Amino acid sequence: MTEFAGYLPGLARDAVAWQTLGFGAGNDAVEIAVPALDGAQTAALAARVRDAARANLKPLPVARIAAILDRAVARLLDRSDPYRKRAEALLPRVTGYDAEMVRLGLTEYLKTFRRPELLKFLAEDFANPQMLDDFQPVPKGGFARAFGPELLVQIWAGNVPGLPLWSQVSALLVKAGSVGKLSSGEPVFAGLFAELLAEVEPAIADCLAVVWWKGGDEAQERAWLNEADLVLAYGGTDALDAIRARVPVTTRFLPFGHKLSFGMVAREALDSRKAWAAAHAAAHDVIRYDQQGCYSPHVFFVERGGRVSPREFAGYVANELSVFERKYPRHALSAGEAGGVAAWRSAEEMKALAGDGDGRALLGDAAGAWSVAYAEEAEDLAPGGLNRTVRIVAVDALDDALPRIAPYRAFLQTVGIAAPPETLHRLAALLGGAGVTRISALGHMTAPEAGWHHDGRFNLLDLVAMVEIERSAEAAADGFAPYAD
Amino acid sequence: MTEAEIIDALLAFMAGDDASEDAFDAMALALFAYQFENNAPLRRFARQRAKTPRNVRRWRDIPPVPITAFKELTLSCVAPDSAMRVFMTSGTTGGARGKSYHPTLKVYDASMTANFRHRFMQERETIRMGVLFPDETVLPNSSLAHYLALALRHFGAEGSGYLMGTEGIDVEAVCAALDRATETGEPCALLGASYSFVHLMDALPPDRRFALPAGSRILDTGGFKGQSREMEAAAFYDQLSATFGVPKRLCINMYGMTELSTQFYDDGNEETPPVKSGPHWIRSHVVDPLTGREMPQGAIGVLAHCDLAHFNSACAILTEDAGLDTGDGFLLLGRADGEEARGCSMAIEEFLRAAQGRAG
Numbered sequence: 001m002t003e004f005a006g007y008l009p010g011l012a013r014d015a016v017a018w019q020t021l022g023f024g025a026g027n028d029a030v031e032i033a034v035p036a037l038d039g040a041q042t043a044a045l046a047a048r049v050r051d052a053a054r055a056n057l058k059p060l061p062v063a064r065i066a067a068i069l070d071r072a073v074a075r076l077l078d079r080s081d082p083y084r085k086r087a088e089a090l091l092p093r094v095t096g097y098d099a100e101m102v103r104l105g106l107t108e109y110l111k112t113f114r115r116p117e118l119l120k121f122l123a124e125d126f127a128n129p130q131m132l133d134d135f136q137p138v139p140k141g142g143f144a145r146a147f148g149p150e151l152l153v154q155i156w157a158g159n160v161p162g163l164p165l166w167s168q169v170s171a172l173l174v175k176a177g178s179v180g181k182l183s184s185g186e187p188v189f190a191g192l193f194a195e196l197l198a199e200v201e202p203a204i205a206d207c208l209a210v211v212w213w214k215g216g217d218e219a220q221e222r223a224w225l226n227e228a229d230l231v232l233a234y235g236g237t238d239a240l241d242a243i244r245a246r247v248p249v250t251t252r253f254l255p256f257g258h259k260l261s262f263g264m265v266a267r268e269a270l271d272s273r274k275a276w277a278a279a280h281a282a283a284h285d286v287i288r289y290d291q292q293g294c295y296s297p298h299v300f301f302v303e304r305g306g307r308v309s310p311r312e313f314a315g316y317v318a319n320e321l322s323v324f325e326r327k328y329p330r331h332a333l334s335a336g337e338a339g340g341v342a343a344w345r346s347a348e349e350m351k352a353l354a355g356d357g358d359g360r361a362l363l364g365d366a367a368g369a370w371s372v373a374y375a376e377e378a379e380d381l382a383p384g385g386l387n388r389t390v391r392i393v394a395v396d397a398l399d400d401a402l403p404r405i406a407p408y409r410a411f412l413q414t415v416g417i418a419a420p421p422e423t424l425h426r427l428a429a430l431l432g433g434a435g436v437t438r439i440s441a442l443g444h445m446t447a448p449e450a451g452w453h454h455d456g457r458f459n460l461l462d463l464v465a466m467v468e469i470e471r472s473a474e475a476a477a478d479g480f481a482p483y484a485d
Numbered sequence: 486m487t488e489a490e491i492i493d494a495l496l497a498f499m500a501g502d503d504a505s506e507d508a509f510d511a512m513a514l515a516l517f518a519y520q521f522e523n524n525a526p527l528r529r530f531a532r533q534r535a536k537t538p539r540n541v542r543r544w545r546d547i548p549p550v551p552i553t554a555f556k557e558l559t560l561s562c563v564a565p566d567s568a569m570r571v572f573m574t575s576g577t578t579g580g581a582r583g584k585s586y587h588p589t590l591k592v593y594d595a596s597m598t599a600n601f602r603h604r605f606m607q608e609r610e611t612i613r614m615g616v617l618f619p620d621e622t623v624l625p626n627s628s629l630a631h632y633l634a635l636a637l638r639h640f641g642a643e644g645s646g647y648l649m650g651t652e653g654i655d656v657e658a659v660c661a662a663l664d665r666a667t668e669t670g671e672p673c674a675l676l677g678a679s680y681s682f683v684h685l686m687d688a689l690p691p692d693r694r695f696a697l698p699a700g701s702r703i704l705d706t707g708g709f710k711g712q713s714r715e716m717e718a719a720a721f722y723d724q725l726s727a728t729f730g731v732p733k734r735l736c737i738n739m740y741g742m743t744e745l746s747t748q749f750y751d752d753g754n755e756e757t758p759p760v761k762s763g764p765h766w767i768r769s770h771v772v773d774p775l776t777g778r779e780m781p782q783g784a785i786g787v788l789a790h791c792d793l794a795h796f797n798s799a800c801a802i803l804t805e806d807a808g809l810d811t812g813d814g815f816l817l818l819g820r821a822d823g824e825e826a827r828g829c830s831m832a833i834e835e836f837l838r839a840a841q842g843r844a845g
Contacts, residue, residue: 157829158829160829163829234829235829236835237835238835256829258829258830258831258832258835259829259830259831260830260831260836261830291830292829292830293829293830294829294830294831296830298830298831335785335786335787335807335818336807338773338774338775339774339787339805339807339820340832340833341774341775342551342774342775342787342805343551343553343774343805343833344833345775346551346552346553346554346803347551347553347556347557349533349551350530350551350553350554350556350557350558351557353526353529353530353533353554353557353558354526354557354558366776367775367776368775368776382833382836383830383831383832383833383836384833385833386830386832411831411836
């Protein structure tokens, strides 16, 4: 079966050239047709989105926009809704992730975009969200209003289902016309959401578009980047470097690079009862989207001195991973992915063999569906082989992990912590200083809460320009008023 | 068997022409037993895989050592400091370098020369060679430097030599050598790392073309390894052929590894990827990298090689190269070490590159 992806207001399907991306195999195979626009279509679409946003989105109060989004998200949360059904049918086939895991993840994720959550989202960035609607008085005197860009271009990457929703919603809340480029790894969700939004509120149907171009198609990429007032891009270092080089210097560029996250388990979480819960939560963070998220853990630093030793904890995590494998099996790996896991496992196994005693161990099932490497000696943070490969590193005290993460400041993101309050707060200060931007409970690493600051940045505030009416302008205006004496 | 007996048996096997699976099995099992007995880390590894000389019946059963083991373990049947030569991997990423210990180069050299004569020289005695790679005094631990030195010593006609100085490729010397060959009509050969050819072609003026005499040939090896810009194989051989006037069937790629003592060749690159194969003392199969099980023919997996010439460390190795069994050899399909991450989580390769970039 072939599904058409993307969302192209004003362009008829048969006026556009389509390219097919194939996913899955056998009965689960699916073909996704993605649009390949020519130069004239690109320019026309950019103009249409920009004009529509100016005419139909900018005048809407932000509270109205939140209400519209809420209606769309409510439909996606309704399992009988045709859009939700399409998402549930397509996303597992396209990404290869276990269908039940996708379903649960989708619901948990979409819940963070309901109206109350969106209001939190707004309040997080704006002391007074009405600043997005009109000039508002500000404490220093005068007035200020936040203007979103006319055209925000978003370049998505990766295959974590629904990821584009963050930037699509952010663009709408700041009233920006937005065009997003689909990721070839998950080209489904963004277009589906745009279509649904247009159905829910036809007035804003032309204010957003979802397009595609082949990675490395410089002409297409430049065409879009030249149209943009603001560019937001996700991807690896090389991809972001290439995009940055093509963004005009007058256009702001917000890159979100690949990140590395990890967990910490304090000895207080390691009594015989709590340790199982911690291991379960840790394993849950590992299996969710098979560690493909920027918030997915690669390493757990585990403190000695609890009832359960770090080595035993590694065994607990291994056990939980094997249970999860039966419930939510890992996606079928490509040859490259399997090679990555194998290379990591081999390296761990050889390090264990090279050691003299039992300082290292590799636990894993024979088919390689999951692996836990254990290291008795503290060692630096490093990525695992992805796809359910995790390292447990024993430390005398959790503070000992800090020098082990310090060199990687630029790559750090989430830390999942199981520790008592005092330790949590003390570590948080140290971790924040080391470059970590998000601290969650174990088990919640892959589900950031509404209004989180992605990579420590402001999701909405980073998108707008503040326009201020200074007090002097007000005072001077008074002099020209008809009532001036 | 003693080392001397193993070496004699191997040299006899290589010089002979028994290419049967049975003969290969017999030699491989004797070699595995020798390595199992004389190399403790290999023994530990094999035991961990529940394989010993008692239960290994065919070469395919010998547990292949992952190449990463050459970094972590001392894989040698003799004391490492008594080795005459140690070849090391370039170790561009990941720090540690893989090491292959050679108590003697007799077997390595015999393997190289016999195979090179057959596959590259194609039974020609000598040819004038230009080498685009540093010599052995500059890179004493490079197996490729030794390989190229052997090529020069055994097959280089008068006037052969290195075209690479401390400053990189000597472009003027290359042009002079190639022009001279064109004038005399005597065929010549250029040999070097794949990336050196890219550097050379990039350094030549855009319209500079050579029409080397018939019978001239090119040998490239090793890929680009981040040393030059990456090129698609087809485009690389198109440009190579167009620049030097050497037909693509005589643009031969050698696939070798520090962790082996025998090389693989293709029969030119008119089609890419071409089938690669080796002599009768090396065999390869394609396995699932995670389970180690042999892949059905036609399915992609990683290449595992059993090289009888690599007698001192581990004859069976598991590579990180993706491959496909073609019956008469295999297709080499690039690295299988974790492609770009599918999500936004960092993968090892990217992490190492980024971390090095920051440090440098």
